[in-house]
Amino acid sequence: MNILQINASARRDGANSTRVANSVVARLQAGHPGATVTLRDLAVTPQPTLDEAALGALFTPADKRSPEQAARVALDDALIAEIQAHDTIVLGVPMYNFGVPVQLKSWIDAIARVGVTFRYTATGPEGLLKGKKVYVALARGGLYRDTANDSQVPYLKSVLGFLGLTDVTFIYAEGLAMGPEAAEKGFAQAEADLNAAFA
Numbered sequence: 538m539n540i541l542q543i544n545a546s547a548r549r550d551g552a553n554s555t556r557v558a559n560s561v562v563a564r565l566q567a568g569h570p571g572a573t574v575t576l577r578d579l580a581v582t583p584q585p586t587l588d589e590a591a592l593g594a595l596f597t598p599a600d601k602r603s604p605e606q607a608a609r610v611a612l613d614d615a616l617i618a619e620i621q622a623h624d625t626i627v628l629g630v631p632m633y634n635f636g637v638p639v640q641l642k643s644w645i646d647a648i649a650r651v652g653v654t655f656r657y658t659a660t661g662p663e664g665l666l667k668g669k670k671v672y673v674a675l676a677r678g679g680l681y682r683d684t685a686n687d688s689q690v691p692y693l694k695s696v697l698g699f700l701g702l703t704d705v706t707f708i709y710a711e712g713l714a715m716g717p718e719a720a721e722k723g724f725a726q727a728e729a730d731l732n733a734a735f736a
Contacts, residue, residue: 538565538569538571538572538573538624538625539572539573539575539622539623539624539625540562540565540566540572540573540574540575540623540625540626540627541574541575541577541619541620541622541623541625541626541627542558542559542562542574542575542576542577542627542629543558543577543579543626543627543628543629543641543644544558544576544577544578544579544580544629545579545628545629545630545631545637545638545640545641545644546579546580546629546631546638546640546676547580547631547633547638547640548580549578549580549581552580552629552631552676553631553676553710553713554629554630554631554674554675554676554710555629556676556710556724557629557674557675557676557708557710557724557727558627558628558629558672558674559629560674560708560727560728560731561627561672561674561708561731562574562627564731564734564735565625565627565672568735572625575619575623577616577619577644579638579640579641579643579644580640583640583643584612584613584616584640584643584644584646584647585609585612585643586639586643586646587643587646587647590605590606590609591609591613593606594606594607594609594610595610595613595650612647613647613648613650616644616647616648617647617648617650617653617654620648620654620666620669621654621666623669624668624669624670625669625670625671625672626669626670626671626672626702627671627672627674628641628671628672628673628674628693629674629676630673630674630675630676630689630693631675631676631677632675632676632677632678632681632689635686635688635689636688636689636692637689637692637693645696648666648700649696649699649700653665654666654700654701655699655700655701662699663701664698664699664700664701664702664703665700665701666700666701666702667701669701669702669704670704670706671697671702671704671705671706672705672706672707672708672734673690673693673705673706673707673708674708674710674727675689675690675707675708675709675710675711676710676711676713677709677710677711677712677713677723678712678713678714678715679711679712679714679715680711680712680715681711682709682711690707693705706734707730708727708730708731708734709723709726709727709730710723710724710726710727711723711726
């Protein structure tokens with residue numbers, strides 16, 4: 538098993554989503570002692586946002602790119618190669634203003650490339666990152682699970698599925714900003730989700 542852990546919090550230390558993601562990885566390692574883990578912390582090495590210069594580089598043929606354009610595309614190429622090389626993906630995802638962090642959005646923008654991680658066919662799009670297992674470790678200050686205010690889960694299901702990542706398990710730690718008792722209950726719920734996922 539080759540595990541890729543993506544920490545998407547803006548915080549390098551003490552992030553609740555990282556705590557939950559670490560718990561997922563620990564469970565995976567317990568069940569697969571020979572597993573390798575690659576950690577990408579997007580607070581430490583954030584991916585540049587998809588701007589006009591990046592689009593220009595991506596849509597310029599490789600043999601015609603300037604050195605700057607080639608360097609920009611290479612940043613995305615590295616993330617694509619990384620996810621292609623791993624069979625298990627663990628995403629640590631906090632909720633910021635009802636959405637995913639910009640750090641995670643930039644990572645998604647980097648790995649979503651037509652003809653490489655997805656393609657369009659006569660019958661519609663086809664994801665090319667197949668045969669991988671994804672765990673999403675969610676950390677929220679409030680209670681949003683299975684409510685209309687949870688925009689993260691539908692978005693992540695859609696975008697991951699679009700890329701062929703359809704085997705996705707969500708682990709929820711919620712109510713973490715609602716006082717110590719609620720936070721303790723939230724982490725206990727995450728443990729219950731983990732127990733169910735690894736039963």
